[in-house]
């Protein structure tokens with residue numbers, strides 16, 4: 503009896519120490535690196551819940567909300583791109599005007615929320631902002647525009663949105679628009695890739711320093727973008743088609759081409775697996791998601807992959823159900839043998855590299871223009 507108790511105690515000490523030290527390594531790495539989520543639809547949630555207070559902690563199961571500032575802090579997520587999402591509607595003068603107005607309203611909503619909670623979070627418009635805010639212990643909030651529909655066919659609106667802080671534009675959503683074909687339009691392609699206006703939009707985004715986001719666009723539009731853009735591009739929330747054959751995902755050739763261009767694919771928490779006919783509501787796991795990271799790394803290397811959850815836009819995992827559980831991803835990456843340096847790249851280093859190149863490209867381009 504005495505020996506057994508002693509043995510149990512010894513085992514408890516040994517295993518206790520072991521799990522404590524691995525948890526410390528994991529939380530150290532997770533705290534150390536700049537962690538960036540390139541796609542959350544929280545502005546859409548805010549738009550429909552005007553009383554939602556981003557400065558308060560919320561239960562994700564009770565509120566169906568995936569992100570607030572206390573939970574970002576809890577999950578040590580330093581930065582997130584708040585997507586201004588506008589559903590595709592009629593491409594008429596009136597439809598375009600309504601889409602533009604909706605996007606402007608959502609930009610105002612983001613700015614108002616950041617102003618109200620400036621002690622917790624700030625607008626970020628450059629990678630330096632994110633690194634500075636991380637040091638200050640504040641959340642860095644970038645803005646992306648999901649769907650170019652609000653631009654309608656007015657090129658000057660790209661600069662209007664840039665001036666409001668928009669740093670990437672997803673060229674379309676689930677339907678074709680005036681810029682390009684969507685990967686999921688039930689009527690099939692309309693332009694055969696980018697439209698003539700779409701080419702002009704990409705050039706204007708290059709000029710200003712707005713990242714071109716190829717998530718949602720058709721394969722032909724993807725290749726048109728790569729041929730047109732003079733700087734790297736991103737997929738803000740897309741997965742590997744080799745693991746789940748869905749038009750929203752990106753095949754291996756596209757992964758290689760995007761990497762050759764210097765861009766980055768941000769793996770999301772949606773479109774990870776073929777839906778299980780017996781358990782259609784079963785959520786995918788962190789392990790499923792990291793399988794996509796592993797695949798992209800095996801095809802192109804660790805410099806071209808990141809994370810874009812799609813929280814508040816349908817993205818969720820059984821074991822990363824909201825933003826507070828982001829450390830589970832770091833734990834999985836460590837278990838699979840990724841080094842701290844590699845984790846730093848995946849968690850934001852790669853995306854910040856692309857963002858810098860896009861902004862610097864714009865700077866040199868404008869200098870040339872002035873000269």
Ligand SMILES: [Zn+2]
Nearest residue numbers: 648718739815
């Ligand atoms: Zn989306």
